[in-house]
Amino acid sequence: MQEWVEGGRVSRRVVLRALGLLGVSAAAAPFLAGGPGTASGQGNLGSLQPEEPVDATLKRLFGGRPIKDGSSVIKMDLPLIAENGAVVPITVEVQSPMTPTNYVKSIYIISDRNRRPMNARFSLTPEMGAAAIGANLRLNETGDVRAIAELNDGTLLMAKREVKVTVGGCGG
Amino acid sequence: MLRPGTVFGGGIVFAALLSAACAQTDKASTAGLPPAPWISRAIPEGKGEVKTQPDGKKMQVRYKRAPFAGVPQDWSDYRTYAYDDTRPAPPVSKAPMTQVKGDPARGRRLFLSRAQGPCTGCHLIPGADVWPAGNIGPDLSTYGDRNLPDEFIFTQLYDSRNFFPHTTMPPWGTTGVFKPEELVHIVAFLKTLKGPVPPEKDPDRNPDTRAKPVGFGDNLDPTNNPAVLLAEGAMAVWSKKGPAGKACADCHAGGPEKSMKEAATRYPKYVKAYQRVMSIEDFLTVHAPETTGLQMLSQSADNLNMTMLVKMQSNGMPLKVDVTSPEAKGAYERGRASFFKRVGQRNHACADCHTKGAGRGSDKFLGGRLLADVEVGLTKHFPLWRTSQGQVWDMRKRMQWCMTPLGMNMLPADAVEYAELELYLTAFDNGKEMSVPGIRH
Amino acid sequence: MAEIGKVRIRIPSNIKRGDVVRVRSLVIHPMEIVQRRDGKPVDKNYLFIHKVMVEYNGREILQADTTQSISENPFFSFTFKPTEPGMLRITFLDTHGGKYEGTAEIKFT
Numbered sequence: 001m002q003e004w005v006e007g008g009r010v011s012r013r014v015v016l017r018a019l020g021l022l023g024v025s026a027a028a029a030p031f032l033a034g035g036p037g038t039a040s041g042q043g044n045l046g047s048l049q050p051e052e053p054v055d056a057t058l059k060r061l062f063g064g065r066p067i068k069d070g071s072s073v074i075k076m077d078l079p080l081i082a083e084n085g086a087v088v089p090i091t092v093e094v095q096s097p098m099t100p101t102n103y104v105k106s107i108y109i110i111s112d113r114n115r116r117p118m119n120a121r122f123s124l125t126p127e128m129g130a131a132a133i134g135a136n137l138r139l140n141e142t143g144d145v146r147a148i149a150e151l152n153d154g155t156l157l158m159a160k161r162e163v164k165v166t167v168g169g170c171g172g
Numbered sequence: 173m174l175r176p177g178t179v180f181g182g183g184i185v186f187a188a189l190l191s192a193a194c195a196q197t198d199k200a201s202t203a204g205l206p207p208a209p210w211i212s213r214a215i216p217e218g219k220g221e222v223k224t225q226p227d228g229k230k231m232q233v234r235y236k237r238a239p240f241a242g243v244p245q246d247w248s249d250y251r252t253y254a255y256d257d258t259r260p261a262p263p264v265s266k267a268p269m270t271q272v273k274g275d276p277a278r279g280r281r282l283f284l285s286r287a288q289g290p291c292t293g294c295h296l297i298p299g300a301d302v303w304p305a306g307n308i309g310p311d312l313s314t315y316g317d318r319n320l321p322d323e324f325i326f327t328q329l330y331d332s333r334n335f336f337p338h339t340t341m342p343p344w345g346t347t348g349v350f351k352p353e354e355l356v357h358i359v360a361f362l363k364t365l366k367g368p369v370p371p372e373k374d375p376d377r378n379p380d381t382r383a384k385p386v387g388f389g390d391n392l393d394p395t396n397n398p399a400v401l402l403a404e405g406a407m408a409v410w411s412k413k414g415p416a417g418k419a420c421a422d423c424h425a426g427g428p429e430k431s432m433k434e435a436a437t438r439y440p441k442y443v444k445a446y447q448r449v450m451s452i453e454d455f456l457t458v459h460a461p462e463t464t465g466l467q468m469l470s471q472s473a474d475n476l477n478m479t480m481l482v483k484m485q486s487n488g489m490p491l492k493v494d495v496t497s498p499e500a501k502g503a504y505e506r507g508r509a510s511f512f513k514r515v516g517q518r519n520h521a522c523a524d525c526h527t528k529g530a531g532r533g534s535d536k537f538l539g540g541r542l543l544a545d546v547e548v549g550l551t552k553h554f555p556l557w558r559t560s561q562g563q564v565w566d567m568r569k570r571m572q573w574c575m576t577p578l579g580m581n582m583l584p585a586d587a588v589e590y591a592e593l594e595l596y597l598t599a600f601d602n603g604k605e606m607s608v609p610g611i612r613h
Numbered sequence: 614m615a616e617i618g619k620v621r622i623r624i625p626s627n628i629k630r631g632d633v634v635r636v637r638s639l640v641i642h643p644m645e646i647v648q649r650r651d652g653k654p655v656d657k658n659y660l661f662i663h664k665v666m667v668e669y670n671g672r673e674i675l676q677a678d679t680t681q682s683i684s685e686n687p688f689f690s691f692t693f694k695p696t697e698p699g700m701l702r703i704t705f706l707d708t709h710g711g712k713y714e715g716t717a718e719i720k721f722t
Binding site: 044045046047048051086087088089091098111114115116118119120121122123124125127128129130131132133134135136137138139 | 633634635637645646647654655656657658659660661663669672673674675676677678679680681682683684685687688689690691692693694708709
């Protein structure tokens with residue numbers, strides 16, 4: 001069994017100064033917003049984004065670029081049946097040497113049936129040694145979850161798995 | 173696989189328990205009970221008070237957050253676990269089949285209706301939209317092939333006890349969950365369920381072949397279970413001086429690690445000073461204000477976090493609750509009687525879901541939930557983190573929730589009835605290692 | 614929630630130079646979900662973590678852009694390959710300007 005130690009008892013909350021907040025906002029805008037020219041440049045980072053079907057999400061993120069089948073190099077681990085859609089653990093590992101000339105640049109996690117399918121984008125560096133990330137997702141309902149890996153040469157690879165979300169046992 | 177003997181054996185055990193419960197009602201039943209009703213020291217939402225609304229309707233005060241919020245019914249008409257509630261179970265009744273024409277499509281919608289059953293919580297029927305069905309009751313996929321008379325099916329739905337006195341199926345008509353005309357539609361639907369059943373495309377749809385849930389990983393890993401972090405937050409309370417000028421730390425030397433080591437393995441236990449069985453949670457509600465002057469109401473964050481902190485000092489140690497002293501034995505017997513008592517609008521007992529046998533829930537799916545067996549242990553990981561709620565729940569809130577969708581008013585979280593039921597349940601875990609806080613859906 | 618912003622990081626207890634280290638982290642945060650009124654989603658400035666930054670000795674290792682589809686009390690795991698001892702820092706930013714940090718010291722055995 002793996003033994004673990006804990007760090008990270010540091011914890012503090014600081015409110016960013018207006019300048020810093022705007023900086024973050026601008027950087028995040030292409031990702032969070034519906035597209036160029038939409039709202040989040042106003043520093044209102046949490047503002048409601050429009051509902052989006054998954055095809056539109058893929059188009060927004062990758063344009064018309066081809067997405068290849070990556071099921072042989074992307075290992076996705078997540079429960080086939082989620083006892084609870086509020087916490088669905090996912091890990092994604094992409095086979096890659098992770099050298100400065102050959103590495104996975106980004107991993108996107110996309111769940112087809114969420115109001116906004118784009119869940120998270122991880123921007124990786126060769127220093128990670130492996131292209132492996134994990135998170136807990138909220139899934140609205142039963143549907144596919146996709147992991148899309150973008151390599152440093154721009155190649156896009158995708159794997160997907162269906163997750164069935166259960167609801168409570170009795171009544172209500 | 174169920175063997176016929178299992179059913180028979182279960183029946184005998186059940187009968188024996190009933191007679192045991194009856195035999196000791198005059199003498200043993202009061203040993204360990206406080207002389208007067210316990211005054212709840214729970215937060216207001218946890219007290220279970222029934223208040224009369226401005227429009228005259230009665231309503232139980234419930235927790236403000238999901239899943240309790242939005243449960244508008246009052247179930248004062250149905251019996252609860254309260255020891256002074258001596259009402260009998262709803263009497264078995266019959267009704268004539270109403271003369272409406274059964275509509276199978278409406279019947280199917282009613283069969284799936286989460287607001288009423290859902291019938292699919294226990295029974296499988298065909299259809300890709302049936303998710304997730306349970307398998308506590310029989311698979312009804314070819315029920316129509318049985319060619320049963322309409323009146324029989326109707327009465328079976330209306331109150332199954334007419335034919336099966338010990339059934340776990342709720343008396344849907346007798347207690348008014350379904351109206352007679354609704355049951356007529358369900359009868360019409362069930363008659364349409366004819367074989368052969370097409371091959372199952374999705375093994376998970378059928379609860380008999382569905383993959384078992386994998387759980388939520390290491391419950392003691394603070395990066396996996398937020399409750400561990402919340403419990404550690406109780407350290408601040410541990411050393412905080414209350415209005416009485418004292419902190420927990422002033423009397424319990426060496427920190428929780430030393431002073432609370434193994435303490436929780438003996439809870440719930442009969443506490444002489446308060447003349448009742450108490451869990452750690454119950455004890456804190458009176459002990460904290462009496463020593464430090466700090467309030468630690470049942471279901472408050474301080475109470476839950478402190479309970480976890482205390483219980484964590486016994487992790488890995490076997491439970492050893494007392495069920496042999498006269499007071500504990502009396503409490504245990506009452507707890508056992510509660511476990512088998514049928515309560516609420518659905519006339520269910522804990523045993524329906526958490527014991528093995530035909531038509532019982534252990535190791536079977538209730539909807540998408542795999543139900544646990546009381547003998548395997550339901551208690552050693554409480555309080556736990558509920559991923560679906562994003563909250564810490566102790567066993568009491570879990571009990572209170574079981575009661576709400578099953579159609580009965582909950583008792584106060586720190587009620588003696590719950591404490592003794594908890595003692596009965598915990599006795600099954602004697603010898604098993606504690607692991608607090610747990611993590612569940 | 615009084616505990617908002619509490620961060621916990623876990624790393625293996627034995628790390629040798631050249632190991633690919635698995636790191637687990639959790640931050641207590643509500644990750645407010647979209648509210649609905651009469652079935653329609655409400656537009657407001659929702660409170661959720663939208664960015665996670667991982668640095669080692671000041672160098673960026675990993676960044677994540679996150680949304681309300683990440684669970685309450687977000688958990689993240691990742692790998693990294695330390696070539697020298699040092700300090701791993703994880704910073705979480707939320708949409709209301711909150712910044713939460715955790716650190717873990719990496720030593721070789």
